[in-house]
Structures are given as C-alpha cells and as structure tokens.
Amino acid sequence: MKSWEVPAKPFSAYTKKYKTGIVLGGVTDVHKLPRDRVFTKQGADRILHAAKLYDLGIIENILVSGGSFLEDEDAISEALQMKKILVQCGIPDSAIFVEGNSLNTRENAIESAEILKVKFPEETHLLITSAFHMKRAMGCFEKVDLNVDAFSTDFYTSDGSLNVNPLESIYPTEESLNITYRVSREVLGFIVYRVLGYT
Template sequence: MFFLLSKLLQYLASPVVWIFFLFVLGLLFRNQAKKKLTLRASFFLLLFFTNPILSNEAWLAWEPEAVLMKEVKPYDAGIVLTGVTEVNRSPHDRVHYKEGAERILDAIQLYKMGKLQKIIISGGSGFIKEVQKTEASNLQQTALYAGVPAADILLEERSRNTHENALYTKELLQSQPQLRKLLLITSAFHMRRAQGCFKKVGLEIDTFPADFQTHDRSSQLDDLLIPSPEALLKWSRLIHEWVGYVTYKLLGYS
C-alpha cells in the first residue's frame, strides 16, 4: 500500500501540477476577483519555479558537501543505491542510464583506487509491473565491463524503495560478517533520507555523496530574467525528495 501511495505522491508533489491546477481553476471561476487572483498566483508560481538562480540556491542548501576521493579511507564495502537506470527500455542487451550514473561510476573509481574491497549494489525495480532485469543487475553489468571482478560485487535485488534498500542490505550483510566498514554511495540530494534509513536499521555507515546537481552561484542577468524549463524539473525532483524525507520520518523509516 505504501509503495502505491508513494507513486501517487510523486505526481502530486510537482510544481507543474500546482501551476496547471491554478491556471485551470482560474479559467473556471466566474467571479472576476477570484479569477484574477488565481491566474496571477499561477503566473507567479511559474516565474518562481522556472528561475534557475532560486532553483540552484535550494539545491545548494539541501545537498551535503562533497567528499574528495583522495580523502576517502579504506572500506570493506561500498553500498551503491540504484534508481538511475531504465529497466523497461529496449534493447535489453545494454544499460540505459538516466541521471545519476555517477553512483556506480564513483564506486568503481573508489574500488580501482583501493578504497573499497567489495561493491554492494542494492535495488530491484521501482515499477509496479514486472521487469526483465533489476536495476542492481544493470549496475553490475557496468561494473563488470569496467573490470571489477564478479566475486567483488554483491547484489540485493528485492528492494523497491530506500527503506527496503536498508532492510534487505542488512539481511545480505548478515551472511557477510567480514564486511564491517561500510560506505554508502548515492546521489547527494538523496543522501539525507538514505543515511537515515540505514542508521534506522542499525547499520553504521559513512557517506559518499555523488551526482551533484548544483553549479557555482551566478549573478548573470540572463539567469535572473529568463525562465528555465530545467529549473522547473529540478524543483520537481527536489520537492519530491522533501516529501519522501518527511514521509519517511513520520513513518519511522529514518
């Protein structure tokens, strides 16, 4: 039930839905005062959420600081969370990446640098319907092609969300008692929720944020005046993560 509700919230927690709703509502109102107020609110939200400076500032405030690879200590295993590939896209003889490929790429680099002894990849599928391949197997394919030995890659392929990532990874680790020092690797915007979930199930971890979405602050006039569709998409992702973070807190998952 929670899995289905989380999918519904994913669509409702979107500025595009709010803007469209207010715009349609404004068109339907017969009262001219209400019509103007609602249409103006829709226009204001459109300007706010398409402003790239405001979007970048929100992301800068949310994402944790980066960790330099040279400063990473040796770990028994790095735990890589999925959610970055398309498992229902053909052809299925290759990996189709969305944003966030740095999760596995950074893990591979840390492994090559001798910082990780094993790579644990956690994630089944976020889809309600069955898929041909899990996301964990997709990332495993990338790691294998990069030269990581199969013996050094462990898969957890049952989880459908971050809460289950933590639960099922803990179960996997119970059969690997030699893996004690753990490094959690996921996108920077997702790290707060993920870290909370893993600590909630009793796993002691350090963190390595990846896939940063921010850029250096800009004061260019173009960024201030010209609306950006990309800013609107970034706000949608960030608000979705905020809703997930609060929901997990309320449910006691993190």
C-alpha cells in the same frame, strides 16, 4: 537544492578503508529496449564512482541494490544491470554483491542489511547515492543499524558561478522548475519517512 545536497569530498578525504560500497539504484532505464545492453539515466556516476573507489582501494566490495518494477519475464533487477556496468569497468565478479528485491530506499536499507550483517558484521560501509537523496538514505541505513559513511554523487548543482545574463538568475527556466520539483519531492519524502519511523 544546494542547501539540501550533501557535499562531495575528494577521494583523498576518505582515509579509512571500507568493507563495502553500497550503490543505490535509480540510475538505469529498465523500460528501454533492446535489453541486450544497459541504458543509464542521470545518476550513472554512482556506478562509475563506485568503480573508482574500488580501484583506489577505498572499498573492498560493491553491493548494488535495486529491484525491478517490471513484471515481464525478460525484466531483470536494476541491481543486475548495475553489476553489468561494473563488470565492464573491470570489477571482478567476486567483489560484487547483488540485492535485487528492494523497490524503495527503506527496502534498500533492510535488504542490504540482511546481506551485510551476515557477511561483514560490525563493519563500516560507504553509502553511494545522489547528493540530494543522501539525507534520507543515511537515515534509513542507520535505522537498520548499519554503520555507513556518505559518498555523494549525481549533483543537480555546481560549484562556482557561470557568466550568464543577470536576468537568467531570476527568470524561471524549465531546468530550475525541474530541480525545484525534485528537491521538494525529496524533502517531502524525508518528512514522510521520519513520520513513519523509517529514518
């Protein structure tokens, strides 16, 4: 997983300003009730880091991208759920754009491009998504001719070493099996997207 994840960079390494930070979905639980609040999953730091990037003036706007697989009338898009969190973080409504139709990474790119090429043609944007998903996401956004740089979040690996029993580094665990499944699935997705011409 560590060799596949795109490494994080400190905020200070982002010396240029970006018109928009694009936050990809997959971080809220649209199935969880009640619907009077937003429930997040592991990748919630995508949203929190986007808010920090805005506060630091690195990005001027935030575009949240993600639809809903639910068909009931109470369901809202994941993009709208992420917007709720950003507003709670103090981001002004005028700085948040919502793309609530996409259901996968390729559609994230296509739908986001339709918005950004009209509002901010020829600008460079910052793509904010999970480190293990960044390679495929970057490929999709570049394929639709959007200028994007990477901002990796939601890491499955850590830096440094832990003082653990040596046997734990070779003995299979539930967590390591989950990480192996996730990276294998992502690598396969990257290959399929490449074959289909999505990246």
